[in-house]
Amino acid sequence: MRELPLPTLPIQDLGVRDLRAQRRSLRRADVAEAGARLVVAWARDEAEVREAQQLRYQVFAEEMGARLSPPAGTPPGLDVDVFDPYCEHLLVRVLDGDEGNRPVIGTYRVMTPAAARRVGGLYSETEFDLTRLRPLRATMVELGRSCVHADHRQGGVILALWGALAEFMQRNGLETMVGCASVSMRDGGHVAASLWEQLRQTHLAPIEWQVRPRLALPVDDLRRDLQVEPPPLIKGYLRCGAKLLGAPAWDPDFNTADLPLLMRVADLPERYRRHFLAAA
Template identity: 55%
Template sequence: MDALNKLLQHPIKPARPKLSVGLAQDKDAILEAQRLRYRVFAGEMGAKLPSRIPGVDEDIFDRWCDHLLVRDDNSGEVVGTYRILSPVNARRVGYYSEGEFDLTRLQHLRPRLVEIGRSCVHPDYRTGATIALLWQGLSQYMRDNGYDYLMGCASISMADGGHGAASLYHRLALGEKSCLSPLEYRVFPRCPLPLEALRQDVPAELPPLIKGYLRAGAWICGEPAWDPDFNTADLPILLSMARVDSRYAKHFMGSRD
């Protein structure tokens, strides 16, 4: 009993996870990432994910992409992931974003334009440390390959019918501190979120991922698209590596020397 009392008075704190980041090196590692994606997108968000394998999120883009993984080295579990499509492979399969947006005005960037997507983090690991490692991995990938631009669809939940998403877009794009891109980088949604039919004045919290993009210096390149499979409003995001704030780069993306 004495030992039990001491344990109750001074409980053992769980060890901090030891995290590492790197690209998937084989099909088994990619499968781990796809299972995490299914857990988050289908299990938490209710997305409709047709798949050959139960519990696995996969599509035609996966085989053309590099898969960035954050792993808990203590358990071996994949706890965070990004999917990365290089310009070379985008010439073969196209960009995922082209299904949601007309990207004509970004045509001149394609040789230097990387697309990121399918980003997710295990619910027990949604901390700054995990996000920072994902960003560091992305930064290293860009530096190693000499690419200059990152593009992606940043998702906002439409659980409230889309009013929060419309309000966030109004605030970010049309507010006093607009994050809209210059006109020459604008893209256009193929299935637009019906902004005129939605409230644009409701309080809404900015998703951490989008907040991170904007802090790094990313632009919003136009109005959001509605993704019915994921039931999200997707903002087109473009980040020039030349615009990344040096303090942000040092803290979240590692040294750029």
């Protein structure tokens, strides 16, 4: 796998209307988290993308034990893949008054429709056959590599990220979000299989949107009768109207079961629409 240079594409080629202005502006989240104010902004250069990749490495490799396969020449301590140069990277920092010490504590990676065409597909397509989503692709973004620092997982960071994502979607006429939500398989996969069994009864998407995993979690060989609580991120997606697109895929490198989810802006419940879109 060859290394791709970090963003060298002109901003106007990214397929959104006013990303340059969005990158210049910082959105101060109206939430207090761990006693601090938060600032949300899009990464403006390679150095800021590196900060996101460093946080991802801390969470995925050091905390979760993922086996990462970065491109040749990647500096140590970074989670990097071939999709990164084509994506927009949303960052949350703690606003503590010190301009030189505002660490990234949360991040999302966003791939626009134009970027997906340029790179040849979505990351999700390495795990699922997304053929049935083809009618949605013109206004569909992919969300991925979401993570929050272990010291800041009380909810404020995710709310700040979601507010900025909603603003980005509305401002650029984007209607659908798709991505994979991961469930740990440290228990062998029984929790993930049971969660799939529960959610398919209540949140399964219509057949015309359902997808197939390329490497399926062997749910028929696992327990599916456990009463499990969805992880907070998945629970948040479902509250916002997300639909489960099909059975989970198995990601052996990250040791997770990945559930394919789709969420449309039009399906946001009214209370979340007021919260996320009022100021967009």
